[in-house]
Amino acid sequence: MTREQGIGTLALAVWTALVVLFLLLPLFVIVAFSFNDSDFPSFPMRGLTLKWYWRFLESDELLAALWNSTLVAFATMVLATTFGTLAAIGLARSGARTQKFMRPLLSTPMMTPRLVVGIALLNMFNLLSMQLSLLTVIVGHTVVAVPYVILVVSARLVGLDPRIEEAAADLGATRTRVLIDILLPLLRPAVLGSALIAFTLSFDEVVVTFFTTGTENTLPTTIWAMLRYGITPEINAVSTLTMIATVALALGAEVMIRSGGVHRR
Amino acid sequence: MRTGRSSIVPLLTPATAWFGLFFALPIAAMLVVSFWVVANYQLVPTFTLTNYTKLAQPLYLSIIVRTFAIATIVTILAALVGYPVAYYLARRLKRLRVFVLTLIVLPLWTSYLVRSFAWMLVLGTSGAFNWFLQGIGVTDQPVRWFLYTEFAVIIALVHIYLPFFILPVFAVLDKLDDRLLEASSDLGASPWTSFWTVTLPLSRPGISTGCLLVFIPAAGSYVSPELLGGPSVLMIGSVIAQQFGLVFEYAFGSALALTLMTGILIVALGLLRIGKVQGLK
Numbered sequence: 166m167t168r169e170q171g172i173g174t175l176a177l178a179v180w181t182a183l184v185v186l187f188l189l190l191p192l193f194v195i196v197a198f199s200f201n202d203s204d205f206p207s208f209p210m211r212g213l214t215l216k217w218y219w220r221f222l223e224s225d226e227l228l229a230a231l232w233n234s235t236l237v238a239f240a241t242m243v244l245a246t247t248f249g250t251l252a253a254i255g256l257a258r259s260g261a262r263t264q265k266f267m268r269p270l271l272s273t274p275m276m277t278p279r280l281v282v283g284i285a286l287l288n289m290f291n292l293l294s295m296q297l298s299l300l301t302v303i304v305g306h307t308v309v310a311v312p313y314v315i316l317v318v319s320a321r322l323v324g325l326d327p328r329i330e331e332a333a334a335d336l337g338a339t340r341t342r343v344l345i346d347i348l349l350p351l352l353r354p355a356v357l358g359s360a361l362i363a364f365t366l367s368f369d370e371v372v373v374t375f376f377t378t379g380t381e382n383t384l385p386t387t388i389w390a391m392l393r394y395g396i397t398p399e400i401n402a403v404s405t406l407t408m409i410a411t412v413a414l415a416l417g418a419e420v421m422i423r424s425g426g427v428h429r430r
Numbered sequence: 431m432r433t434g435r436s437s438i439v440p441l442l443t444p445a446t447a448w449f450g451l452f453f454a455l456p457i458a459a460m461l462v463v464s465f466w467v468v469a470n471y472q473l474v475p476t477f478t479l480t481n482y483t484k485l486a487q488p489l490y491l492s493i494i495v496r497t498f499a500i501a502t503i504v505t506i507l508a509a510l511v512g513y514p515v516a517y518y519l520a521r522r523l524k525r526l527r528v529f530v531l532t533l534i535v536l537p538l539w540t541s542y543l544v545r546s547f548a549w550m551l552v553l554g555t556s557g558a559f560n561w562f563l564q565g566i567g568v569t570d571q572p573v574r575w576f577l578y579t580e581f582a583v584i585i586a587l588v589h590i591y592l593p594f595f596i597l598p599v600f601a602v603l604d605k606l607d608d609r610l611l612e613a614s615s616d617l618g619a620s621p622w623t624s625f626w627t628v629t630l631p632l633s634r635p636g637i638s639t640g641c642l643l644v645f646i647p648a649a650g651s652y653v654s655p656e657l658l659g660g661p662s663v664l665m666i667g668s669v670i671a672q673q674f675g676l677v678f679e680y681a682f683g684s685a686l687a688l689t690l691m692t693g694i695l696i697v698a699l700g701l702l703r704i705g706k707v708q709g710l711k
Contacts, residue, residue, distance in 0.1 A: 170621060177518035184515050184592070185530065188537050191548035191589065194558050198551060207556030248445040255441030271445060274453050276642075276698065278650020280667050281687050284674045285456035288684060292459055292473070308453050311445055369541030372652055376674060385543050392657060396550060404544045415539035419532065 192408065199401035206396055217402035227387060227403060234368055234383040237299055241306040241367035246360040248307070249314025254348060256315070257322040275312040282308060283376035290377070297379035305373040310363040317362065317422065321355035358422035365411040365418075457691075464684035471678050481685035490669070490686075497666040498693060500580065501649035504587040505595075508644045509637065511588065512595040516636070517629075519596075520603035531600070538593050546654040549586040553577040553658070578660030586654045591647055595640035602636030603629070638705025642698055649694055666690050 198206040202214035221227050252271060256264055274282060286305050290297060333347045334340075349356070371385035378386065384407060391400055465477050484490065515534070519527055537545060552558045553576035560572040576582060606629065614624040652667035659665065666686060673683025 167621075173621075174518075174522050177514055177522060181515045181518045181523075181530065184511060185533050188534060188589065188592065190558075191545065191552050192537060192540060194551045195544065195548050205556075206551055207554075208558055208561030244448075248448055251441045252445035258441070267442065267446075271449065274449065276646055277453075277691065278647060278652075278667070278694070280650050280652045280670060281457075281691060282453070284670060284683065284687060285460050286452060287674055288463060288680055289456040289459045291680065292463070304452050307448060311448065315445070365539055369539075369543070371541065371543045376671075385541055388543060388547070389653075392547060392550075396547075400547065401551075404547065408540045408544060411539050411541070412536060415536070416532075419535075 195401050195408070196405050198398065199405040201398065201401075204398065206398060206401065217398045218406075220399050221402050221406070224399070226382075227384070227399070230382045230384045230387040233299060233381050234385070237302050237306060237374075237383060238364045238367040240303045241310055242360050242364040244303070244307045245310035245314050245363040246356060249311045249359060249363075250318050250352065250356050252311070253315045253318035253322060254344070254352075256319060271315055272312045274308050275316075279309065279370070279372040280376075283373040286373075287376040297377060299378065299381050301377045301379070302374050302381075302383070305377040306367040306370055309370065309373060310366050313362050313366065314359040317359040318352060318355045321352055321422075325351055354421045354424050358418040361414045361418035361421065365414050368407070369411060460684040460687060463681055464688055466681045468679055468681050473680055481682045482689075484682060485685065485689060493664050493666055493669055494689065494693070496664070497649055497690075498697075500584060500587070500665065501645050504584055504591070504648040505641050505645045507584070507588045508592050508595040509641060512592050512640065513599060513633075513637070516596045516599035516603055520600050520606070521629075534593050534596055537589075542590050543653050545590050546586050546657045549582060549589065549654075549658055550577065553582050553585075577658065578662070580659070580663050582658040583655050583663055583665070586658050587648045587651060590654065591644040594643035594647075598639040598643065599633055599636035602633050606632060635705045638701045642701050645697055645701070646694055649697075650690060 197210060199217055200213045200215070201210045202212040202216075203210070256267060256271075259267070283305060286301070286308075287297075290301055295301065329351070330343055330347060333343045338346065369385060371389050374383050374386050375389065382390070384403065388400055388403060391397060463473060464481055465479070467474050467476055467478055467480065485494070519530060523530060550557075554560070555572040555574060555577070557576070559576060560569075563569050563573065610628055610632070611624055614628050615621070619627065650667055651665065652671055655663055655665040656668055656671075659668075666689075670683050670686045670690070673679040673686065
């Protein structure tokens with residue numbers, strides 16, 4: 166490497182470090198303030214306290230929201246993972262023409278602003294005079310999550326050797342058996358990974374929830390409502406807890422998806 | 431493969447049916463409703479273009495222009511900030527690559543609500559940024575224009591969607607054939623010339639995908655401008671939400687939403703066109 170290139174690489178490294186700081190620092194501010202012993206989040210910080218976390222654990226409203234969020238995220242995860250995995254397998258087995266048509270079509274919800282997904286559903290439920298509830302929230306979240314599952318599972322399917330399936334079929338396995346005994350075990354890392362993605366996506370979603378929910382609130386819509394009245398320290402504690410939960414799930418998903426390298430060609 | 435068409439249909443059915451019922455149908459319903467009117471808080475079926483002609487009013491026109499201007503600025507900033515990072519990760523960094531990539535992806539796993547809220551804490555008059563600036567003596571009074579301005583909205587949107595630009599560009603640069611650069615250098619090109627004539631043109635598919643993934647959510651954003659923009663930085667998302675929330679103007683709101691989607695579609699098709707690398711393969 167020439168001296169000029171060395172300087173270039175150094176400049177790029179410094180820039181990258183700054184960008185990573187830019188991405189992470191605002192999140193650290195939330196974590197720091199969640200332990201700040203002051204009613205108003207302002208610098209410089211005062212002493213350390215855990216009282217905002219206790220306040221969260223004592224709030225029936227927030228705990229109910231946490232329960233609702235978990236319920237919705239779990240249902241979304243089951244639905245989206247099932248639909249998405251089946252669709253990904255179906256796409257992989259269909260011809261180039263079908264794929265060229267269906268793949269973009271099945272990814273359109275990902276390319277649509279969440280706000281539009283939410284209000285379009287609200288408008289339709291209103292036309293049909295349907296009662297809004299956590300069920301309608303699950304419907305909306307599943308629409309948002311399915312394309313991500315298809316994307317992740319499809320990536321894994323590309324790496325699979327089609328001869329494994331052929332061999333199973335040649336040995337007399339029916340299509341259902343090939344799916345259950347051969348394909349799903351091979352796809353397991355990607356399926357579990359995408360399930361965690363669907364869960365976090367739903368757990369964090371605020372706009373779609375806001376427009377499709379009835380009287381129930383999830384954790385994000387509760388935070389959203391609280392922010393309308395100003396920043397309170399409890400929001401920092403709740404945000405920190407949700408961040409820790411989703412990041413833990415995310416790292417789990419990463420490990421799952423990456424651990425799938427064994428059967429690659 | 432021995433699997434025939436008959437086995438594909440049931441596999442694709444659940445997802446397709448779900449999207450048909452809960453995505454395509456609602457969008458179609460929105461299109462229909464956008465030609466209706468609202469009277470006494472009730473939707474009245476009719477056929478009128480008033481919801482669309484209303485968009486030409488200076489108030490709404492300026493909001494639409496501001497929305498697309500902000501989304502464009504955010505996309506350009508994300509590209510300028512993100513490209514060097516993607517380049518460094520793909521072409522220079524070896525050992526720590528996975529670690530740094532994980533750090534960049536990590537914020538994506540926290541909700542965009544929390545990330546918008548974080549900037550309220552950073553940019554406020556008693557926020558981290560002002561505290562720092564006062565600490566090093568740049569200013570003795572807290573700077574007020576950090577929050578509730580376009581500046582706040584733009585910086586937060588870049589923060590939220592930047593990883594979406596870095597990842598696709600990284601993917602393309604990572605797969606770039608080293609032999610092309612060797613050939614370029616063997617033929618006497620300086621590293622700088624090689625970058626402009628080989629690397630950058632070949633990263634176009636990644637750049638266009640990245641721009642798309644930033645522009646779409648930025649143009650349709652609602653949470654960040656609501657929290658950080660204040661009343662003076664109204665974006666189309668907030669106006670749409672108002673129609674479906676407080677004022678019950680579903681017909682006009684539908685027209686607004688479809689305008690937003692049409693605008694996004696035009697930009698997306700343009701970006702996809704730019705992203706096609708010609709004369710290769």
